[in-house]
Amino acid sequence: MTDDNKDVKDEQANGEAVATESAEGQSSEAQPAEGQTPEASAGTPSNPNFKWYIIHTYSGFERKVRESLESRVQAFGLQEKIGKVIIPTEPVTEIRNGKKYTIERAFLPGYVLVEMDLNDDVWHVVKSTPRVTGFLGTGQHPSPLSEDEVNQIVYRVNVGKDKPKLKVKFDKNESVRITDGPFATFTGVVDDVNEDKEEVTVMVTIFGRSTPVKLEYGQVEKVVA
Numbered sequence: 436m437t438d439d440n441k442d443v444k445d446e447q448a449n450g451e452a453v454a455t456e457s458a459e460g461q462s463s464e465a466q467p468a469e470g471q472t473p474e475a476s477a478g479t480p481s482n483p484n485f486k487w488y489i490i491h492t493y494s495g496f497e498r499k500v501r502e503s504l505e506s507r508v509q510a511f512g513l514q515e516k517i518g519k520v521i522i523p524t525e526p527v528t529e530i531r532n533g534k535k536y537t538i539e540r541a542f543l544p545g546y547v548l549v550e551m552d553l554n555d556d557v558w559h560v561v562k563s564t565p566r567v568t569g570f571l572g573t574g575q576h577p578s579p580l581s582e583d584e585v586n587q588i589v590y591r592v593n594v595g596k597d598k599p600k601l602k603v604k605f606d607k608n609e610s611v612r613i614t615d616g617p618f619a620t621f622t623g624v625v626d627d628v629n630e631d632k633e634e635v636t637v638m639v640t641i642f643g644r645s646t647p648v649k650l651e652y653g654q655v656e657k658v659v660a
Contacts, residue, residue: 481515481518482515482516482518482552484552485518485550485551485552486550486551486552486553486579486580487548487549487550487579487580487584487585488548488549488550488551488553488570488571488572488577488578488579488580489543489546489547489548489549489570489571489577489580490546490547490548490549490561490567490569490570490571491545491546491567491568491569491570491571492545492546492547492566492567492568493545493566493568494544494545495544496566497522497541497544497545497546497547498522499565499566500547500564500565500566500567501520501521501522501547503564503565503566504517504520504547504549504561504564504567505520507560507564508560511560513556513557513560515552516551516552516554516556516557517549517550517551517552517557517560517561518549518550518551519548519549519550520547520548520549520550521547521548521549521550522541522543522547522548523541523542523543523548523588524539524540524541524542525539525540525542526538526539526540527539527540528653543588546571548580548588549561553577553579558570558577605625605628605635605652605655605657606625606628607625607626607627607628608624608625609624609625609657610622610623610624610625610657610658611623611624611625611635611637611655611656611657611658612655612656612657612658613637613639613648613650613654613655614654614655614656615653615654616650616654618639618641618648621639621641622639622658623637623638623639623640623648624637624638625637625638626638626647633651633652633653634649634650634651634652635649635650635652635655636648636649636650637649637650637655
């Protein structure tokens with residue numbers, strides 16, 4: 436097994452380890468590690484010239500890159516030139532064997548956000564960090580993120596904390612069972628799927644008539660044949 440393959444398995448294991456199961460069979464929501472969300476971008480930075488940049492990494496090595504870059508900042512004494520190093524994450528709920536687990540996953544896989552006062556020296560230190568493949572931008576003049584782009588990331592992280600995404604896919608004409616609400620225990624057929632809102636419309640037979648019922652992903656489960 437090569438070192439890179441071993442690291443990939445380590446990264447996957449670290450991601451799975453974030454999920455913890457409660458006594459009711461549901462996971463407690465995992466909290467992101469310090470420096471892992473863009474919320475800390477609020478407030479006055481220690482260097483007024485700090486801007487946010489995106490660096491490309493090998494997918495699956497985001498945490499390794501963050502750790503390596505933070506170590507290099509200390510080694511090269513660049514604390515005044517490089518600030519926060521962030522992997523934007525959001526909670527994702529998975530259903531395994533009828534139980535819910537919530538884990539933290541990067542929603543920009545292959546990318547890491549870095550707060551920098553960029554110059555040639557800083558560019559070389561970041562670019563030469565192991566498993567960094569480049570910057571978002573051209574050559575030695577990468578483009579910083581706009582304030583709106585940073586706010587979009589912050590918004591997504593904050594929304595994700597309040598309502599974890601449910602990692603499940605429903606297909607039209609698929610049989611499902613309703614697990615919550617006034618129609619709990621009813622079975623029906625998926626008529627429409629809205630992935631953006633995480634909702635499905637299920638055709639349920641009520642008093643002999645086929646009736647559409649709009650439900651959230653978390654209110655239905657697949658019927659196993």
